[in-house]
Amino acid sequence: MASLDDLKKRIASVKSTQKITKAMKMVAAAKLRRAQESAEKGRPYSEKMNNVILNLSNGISDKENAPKLLSGSGKDKIHLCVVMTSDRGLCGGFNSNIIKKAKSYFSKLSEEGKDLKIVTVGSKGNDQLKRVYGDKIIANISFKESKNANYFDAEKVGKMVIEKFEAEEFDFCTIFYNQFKNVITQIPQAQQIIPLNTENSEENKSEDSYEFEPDEDEILRNLLPKNISTQIFKAMLENSASEQGSRMSAMDNATRNAGEMVDKLTIEYNRSRQAAITKELIEIISGAESL
Amino acid sequence: MSEEFKVEIVNPEKSFLVKEDVLEVVVPAFEGEMGILKDHISIISFLKPGIIKILSKSGDENFYVEDGIVEFKNNNLSILTSSIFNLTDLDKSKQQDLLKQAEEEASKPEINDQFKYLVDQKIEVLRSLN
Numbered sequence: 549m550a551s552l553d554d555l556k557k558r559i560a561s562v563k564s565t566q567k568i569t570k571a572m573k574m575v576a577a578a579k580l581r582r583a584q585e586s587a588e589k590g591r592p593y594s595e596k597m598n599n600v601i602l603n604l605s606n607g608i609s610d611k612e613n614a615p616k617l618l619s620g621s622g623k624d625k626i627h628l629c630v631v632m633t634s635d636r637g638l639c640g641g642f643n644s645n646i647i648k649k650a651k652s653y654f655s656k657l658s659e660e661g662k663d664l665k666i667v668t669v670g671s672k673g674n675d676q677l678k679r680v681y682g683d684k685i686i687a688n689i690s691f692k693e694s695k696n697a698n699y700f701d702a703e704k705v706g707k708m709v710i711e712k713f714e715a716e717e718f719d720f721c722t723i724f725y726n727q728f729k730n731v732i733t734q735i736p737q738a739q740q741i742i743p744l745n746t747e748n749s750e751e752n753k754s755e756d757s758y759e760f761e762p763d764e765d766e767i768l769r770n771l772l773p774k775n776i777s778t779q780i781f782k783a784m785l786e787n788s789a790s791e792q793g794s795r796m797s798a799m800d801n802a803t804r805n806a807g808e809m810v811d812k813l814t815i816e817y818n819r820s821r822q823a824a825i826t827k828e829l830i831e832i833i834s835g836a837e838s839l
Numbered sequence: 840m841s842e843e844f845k846v847e848i849v850n851p852e853k854s855f856l857v858k859e860d861v862l863e864v865v866v867p868a869f870e871g872e873m874g875i876l877k878d879h880i881s882i883i884s885f886l887k888p889g890i891i892k893i894l895s896k897s898g899d900e901n902f903y904v905e906d907g908i909v910e911f912k913n914n915n916l917s918i919l920t921s922s923i924f925n926l927t928d929l930d931k932s933k934q935q936d937l938l939k940q941a942e943e944e945a946s947k948p949e950i951n952d953q954f955k956y957l958v959d960q961k962i963e964v965l966r967s968l969n
Contacts, residue, residue, distance in 0.1 A: 589853035596849060596917055600883060600910055699851040699921055758912075761870055761884040770885055771908060774921075781851050 552824070555817040559810060566806035572638065573799035580731070580792035586696065587728060587785040594782040597775055601744065603758060604768050615765070617710075617772040620743035621719045626663040628718035628742075629653065630709065632725040632783055633673030634791045635692050640798030642726060642734065642791055643672045649736040650724045654681065665718055669705060669784075697784040699777070706777030713742055725783035726790035732797050734790040741779050744772065844877045844914040846893060848902070851921055856902075858895055864916055865892040866909050867964075881912045886920065888961035901926040903968070905961060929968075938965040 550558075605618055631650045633643045657664050666685045668674040674688045687708065691701050709721060721742035726734040739745075760767055846864055848856040864875045867889025875882075886907040893900045907920030924933070941961045944950070950958070 586852060590851055592847075592854055593849045593851045593919060596910070596919055597908075600908060600919075604883065702851075703921075759880050759882040761868060761873075761882060766869075767883060767885055767908075774906075774908075778851060 550820075552817065552820060555813060555820065559813045559817065562806050562809050562813065566803055566810065569799045569802040569806060573796055573803060576639075576792045576796040576799060580789065580796055582696070583785070583789040583792050584728070587789045590782060590785045594778050597771075597778050601768070601771055601775055604760075604764055604771070605744070615769050615772055617713070617742055617776070618744050618768065621713075621716065623719045624662070626665060626718040626720075627657055628665045628667065628709070628712065628721045630667045630669060630705070630721065630723040630780070631673045631677065632723060632787050633668065633670035633676075634787070635671050635690055636791075637672060638798065639791050639795035640801075642794035643670075643676065645734070645736045646724050646726055647673060647676050649738060650677075651680075653722070653724075653738055667705075667709070697781070697788045699781050702781030702784055703777045705780050706773065709742070709776060709780075710773050723780065723783050725787045726794075728786050728789040728793060731793040734794055737783075737786075739779065739783070741776055744775070842877050843896065844916065846916040846918070848891075848918045848920065848923065850919075850923055855920075855923060856900075858893065858897075860896040861893055861916075862896065863892075863894045865890075865894075866918070867891070867904070868909065875909075875911055875916060877914055879911050883908065883910050885909070886918075887957055888964050890926070890964065891918065891923075903929055903964070906957075926968075934965055934968055938962065941965065 605614075629650060631646060633646055637643070654664055664681075664684050666677065666681055668677060668685060668688045669690070671688070671690045671692070674685065674690075678685060689705060689708075691697075694701055712718060713721065720740065722738050722740045724736065724738055727737045729735055842862055843860045846856070846858050846861045847854065862876075866873050866875065866884075867887055868884045869887050870884075872889070873884065886904055886909060888905045889903075891902040891904055893902070903924045903926055904918075904920050905922040907918055907923070910917045910919075941958055945955065945958045945962060
């Protein structure tokens with residue numbers, strides 16, 4: 549059994565850990581509000597962009613000559629996976645959930661005999677993936693310097709992806725990120741961005757015809773690269789909101805656990821203190837009796 | 840009948856501007872400036888660097904844009920752009936920065952014709968602001 553002094557020290561150390569987790573929870577809560585706000589503000593842009601592209605791709609007359617970003621390269625050999633994680637830890641299952649989703653997709657690909665290339669965004673994902681898939685990772689990008697997700701960073705990733713696609717380094721591109729549902733639920737998502745998935749376009753197919761200036765092809769050619777950046781930016785925004793939400797609930801749990809631990813340790817401390825007193829009393833009494 | 844329609848400008852970070860009482864919008868479309876009035880036919884076009892003029896009952900506003908897409912449908916004009924500045928906020932030093940950036944891009948040897956055209960446009964517009 550631990551001595552009284554040891555117990556005292558442990559109680560003090562758990563209490564100071566609890567203070568840290570509590571502070572981190574507060575910080576995460578404040579950041580979450582901001583991240584959530586910007587995720588919501590960013591939604592109209594990506595939604596509008598999506599609508600315009602769906603309208604365009606429905607109206608496109610010449611499917612054969614459609615831009616490759618829309619129709620694909622015609623092959624199905626090399627898959628590029630962009631795995632988006634955070635740069636910081638202590639956020640519960642946030643990163644491992646994405647990695648888990650990505651890994652199951654990777655093994656599915658290798659079963660089908662397809663080649664895999666990985667781009668990691670955020671250092672945590674890189675750390676977890678490089679042990680098993682180290683030779684597949686072709687780039688690692690991290691935005692440690694930028695405080696919030698911004699479009700400029702997303703554009704950098706987007707441009708890199710497009711350059712690699714144009715150099716025919718891959719045929720399919722999928723991004724992995726956590727979609728923010730609420731503070732306790734984040735859903736890991738796999739979204740294919742190249743070629744663009746237009747399958748669900750049936751439901752919001754609009755009947756009105758547009759005038760295009762210049763023609764559809766020209767607009768699509770200009771729009772599709774932008775859409776890639778936009779989708780990546782959307783993923784970044786969702787990710788940062790999810791990260792903060794996940795950290796907040798993880799830290800909330802940690803604070804609660806620390807509280808329980810302090811209670812338990814305090815009881816143990818009091819009990820052993822009482823035991824020591826009783827022992828001393830017995831010694832005194834039996835000493836007096838023997839006289 | 841009222842002659843007003845709604846315009847909405849969004850950039851990736853947020854909804855930049857929403858106005859309900861707009862009479863006319865002039866946008867720098869890729870093939871030349873385009874004025875949009877109420878009940879214009881549905882149109883999609885994209886922008887080159889230039890000035891967006893919004894004429895509304897509550898006053899006129901001018902914006903400098905570098906790129907973007909315009910969509911007009913059912914008297915709703917949506918402008919999607921990644922770089923937009925209100926002209927009243929765009930002071931001289933910021934202008935100079937943008938101009939310098941554009942000139943640097945233009946002097947790169949590997950740019951293609953279309954890109955060069957866009958950068959030249961940008962320089963021209965920025966110079967004309969001074």
